[in-house]
Amino acid sequence: MVTTHSLGYPRIGKHRELKFALETYWKGNLSADELERTAADLRRRHWLDQSHLDWVPVGDFSLYDQVLDMSATLGNLPARVLSSDRGPDLDAYFRAARGRSQACCGGGVTAGEMTKWFDTNYHYIVPELDQTTRFTLNPERLLAQFQEARQQGHNAKPVILGPVTYLWLAKSTDGSPKLDALPGLLTVYGQLLEQLAEAGADWIQVDEPALVTELDADWRHAFELAYHQLKGCRPKLLVTTYFGQLRENLQLACELPVAGLHLDAVSARPEVERLIDWLPAHKVLSLGVINGRNVWATDLTPLLDWLEPLYARLRDRLWLAPSCSLLHVPVDLELEAALDPTLVQWLAFARQKLAELSLLATALTDGRERISGALSANRDALSSRRASPLTRRDDVRAALGRVTPQLGSRQAPYAERALLQARRLNLPPYPTTTIGSFPQTPDIRQARRAFRQGELDESGYHHRIRQEIARCVEEQEALGLDVLVHGEAERNDMVEYFGERLDGFAFTQFGWVQSYGSRCVKPPILYGDVRRPNPMTIDWFRYAQSLTSRPVKGMLTGPVTLLNWSFVRDDQPRSETCWQLALAVREEVQDLERAGAAVIQIDEAALREGLPLRRSDWPEYLDWAIDAFRLAANGVDNQTQIHTHMCYSEFNDILDAIARMDADVITIENARSHNALLDAFREVDYPNDLGPGVYDIHSPNVPAAAQIADLLRQAAQRLPAQKLWVNPDCGLKTRRWEEVRPALAAMVAAAAELREGVEAVAQ
Numbered sequence: 001m002v003t004t005h006s007l008g009y010p011r012i013g014k015h016r017e018l019k020f021a022l023e024t025y026w027k028g029n030l031s032a033d034e035l036e037r038t039a040a041d042l043r044r045r046h047w048l049d050q051s052h053l054d055w056v057p058v059g060d061f062s063l064y065d066q067v068l069d070m071s072a073t074l075g076n077l078p079a080r081v082l083s084s085d086r087g088p089d090l091d092a093y094f095r096a097a098r099g100r101s102q103a104c105c106g107g108g109v110t111a112g113e114m115t116k117w118f119d120t121n122y123h124y125i126v127p128e129l130d131q132t133t134r135f136t137l138n139p140e141r142l143l144a145q146f147q148e149a150r151q152q153g154h155n156a157k158p159v160i161l162g163p164v165t166y167l168w169l170a171k172s173t174d175g176s177p178k179l180d181a182l183p184g185l186l187t188v189y190g191q192l193l194e195q196l197a198e199a200g201a202d203w204i205q206v207d208e209p210a211l212v213t214e215l216d217a218d219w220r221h222a223f224e225l226a227y228h229q230l231k232g233c234r235p236k237l238l239v240t241t242y243f244g245q246l247r248e249n250l251q252l253a254c255e256l257p258v259a260g261l262h263l264d265a266v267s268a269r270p271e272v273e274r275l276i277d278w279l280p281a282h283k284v285l286s287l288g289v290i291n292g293r294n295v296w297a298t299d300l301t302p303l304l305d306w307l308e309p310l311y312a313r314l315r316d317r318l319w320l321a322p323s324c325s326l327l328h329v330p331v332d333l334e335l336e337a338a339l340d341p342t343l344v345q346w347l348a349f350a351r352q353k354l355a356e357l358s359l360l361a362t363a364l365t366d367g368r369e370r371i372s373g374a375l376s377a378n379r380d381a382l383s384s385r386r387a388s389p390l391t392r393r394d395d396v397r398a399a400l401g402r403v404t405p406q407l408g409s410r411q412a413p414y415a416e417r418a419l420l421q422a423r424r425l426n427l428p429p430y431p432t433t434t435i436g437s438f439p440q441t442p443d444i445r446q447a448r449r450a451f452r453q454g455e456l457d458e459s460g461y462h463h464r465i466r467q468e469i470a471r472c473v474e475e476q477e478a479l480g481l482d483v484l485v486h487g488e489a490e491r492n493d494m495v496e497y498f499g500e501r502l503d504g505f506a507f508t509q510f511g512w513v514q515s516y517g518s519r520c521v522k523p524p525i526l527y528g529d530v531r532r533p534n535p536m537t538i539d540w541f542r543y544a545q546s547l548t549s550r551p552v553k554g555m556l557t558g559p560v561t562l563l564n565w566s567f568v569r570d571d572q573p574r575s576e577t578c579w580q581l582a583l584a585v586r587e588e589v590q591d592l593e594r595a596g597a598a599v600i601q602i603d604e605a606a607l608r609e610g611l612p613l614r615r616s617d618w619p620e621y622l623d624w625a626i627d628a629f630r631l632a633a634n635g636v637d638n639q640t641q642i643h644t645h646m647c648y649s650e651f652n653d654i655l656d657a658i659a660r661m662d663a664d665v666i667t668i669e670n671a672r673s674h675n676a677l678l679d680a681f682r683e684v685d686y687p688n689d690l691g692p693g694v695y696d697i698h699s700p701n702v703p704a705a706a707q708i709a710d711l712l713r714q715a716a717q718r719l720p721a722q723k724l725w726v727n728p729d730c731g732l733k734t735r736r737w738e739e740v741r742p743a744l745a746a747m748v749a750a751a752a753e754l755r756e757g758v759e760a761v762a763q
């Protein structure tokens, strides 16, 4: 018999019940008991959704983040979040996640740092370690949920983050080596495993995704040490790896003294044969055969062709699961009543993926005949996908076929272009601009809602947007900014806006996935060849430019960001899809140029997010991603100025790629890192213009002009003043006008102050 299990289930709820309960609790309008009731109800429903599996996961549910849960279980919440009188409680837990504002009772508490969970869009709270860290076990949450699942009649498999990956994800706050904490940590892990055994746990899933990353000798040794020490514990351990291939860690993983190993057989399928050869004959092999990170239905027939001989060899030792936790996909496709039924048959969300898993297990155990109806329906659906005009458009493929490397190159080198652009734009030194969006007022959101619901007609809605654009232009002129924007009032989201206007994208109603805490995103589904049927931004640009004699920036989202923030088709390489996006954006860029835009900004906020987990795979990604940007951006005349924007501050390791984009101006996040990254730009002698963000738009604090001027002076010590632009860190859509106005006024004043200096030198 094949054993089926899942590594984790989405916890937010199919109607985002957890999000709403959390936010109501944080506002003080829900009691802790009520929050816990919602959580328990979600767990109950999610276990029911998974009850056809042999094992359901327990402990994957979290009120905020599973890594933070592990920190709480290990007694490793930062001391600053604990109330002095009590141990860790719910509020301490949320303080670790979200901090506490200065204005609050007891004063400010800094939240734990948040960072991306491997190469996904999920963010976890980084555990903190220092020399004094002592772990103590708080097993109550896990034990209680284990009992809960058992009382509801489930075969429960506790899920914990493994000790080595826990340390690997942590940060040392005093510079002491993280692995120093391993012995103490293992003692507590040992106690936890014993308590779970005591409570009746048979198998325990121990997540060690760090095994798919490049590990040095110390970390590899840590794996051996950890599992040799935990070997004596009673429960059987299933070590899970996911998000990639094991490569040089394959032997290490096989030889860990545990009862079973899970491999992501979607991304590491070529390793399965070798793994079976290496794996000692008493161990269970769990294969993650259903993609836990995309929304596509699995092609079951070829998968069975591949699995049947493996099953013949492994028999009871074979377990089947999704490749990773289903945290990264929406809950239930059945809710999507408005989605094109043709598309629906090609898709699978969490519930549907687990149904596929059960079908596979039945076919293996009882023969394919048992599921012949389902198999042929699956075959028909997927062959219709391959042949569908929705997925393949000859005109798009022909256009891609005509792409040559020259299309990605500007006509003249930067130095030459810069002179032509300076003559055309006639900007002062330290030119001021913003990143694109201005406050999305409740009024504008309300108009968009009314338009979507049919209560406001198109001309009424467009009138409202034009009013908002006029207001933005007026405000910017009054502030004295040099390069203006139209304000992006018409955009709810920088990807959704373009996706809705391009062929090849679909939008779900309930396809939410957790980004962090209560925050969810609803990525569009990029299912087919991408084509731009009509211009997307030209009318708004024209209108804004008609109101002012100052240059208005055309504002677009770049191809790599459109790709990285969508669920992308799995029937062709991502690079190919990205080039299709690039061609569509290129057409828009050229239309903007024809409409008179002297400056066009192409945002690539998510470029870095697409970096593969292993550094050795970076060059390949960066090659095609940067080529796609160049294809989108560089089809303009020399005197058209291309800007790009990225909202992060880690550039050191990708600077070559950034330089290869050849954007005339790049604006970046910088205020929080205080110019540190400018050194990196200086070191490589970055040739083009740069706008280091001068204030943090995430904070409601209004910066003082003197503080901005200071930051600019420091920037000017690192880079030539004539290369510097003055702008905020990112777009202003989440801020209020009352914050934006004085902040931008301070920014303009600071730029004016520095200009005087430049002019004094020139005289």
Ligand code: GLN
Pocket (backbone or CB within 6 Å): 435, 436, 437, 488, 494, 555, 603, 605, 645, 646, 647, 730, 731, 732, 733
């Ligand atoms: N132009 C976008 C804005 O200003 C950029 C957003 C982003 O970088 N995340 O809102």
Ligand code: ZN
Pocket (backbone or CB within 6 Å): 435, 605, 645, 646, 647, 729, 730, 731
């Ligand atoms: Zn940004």
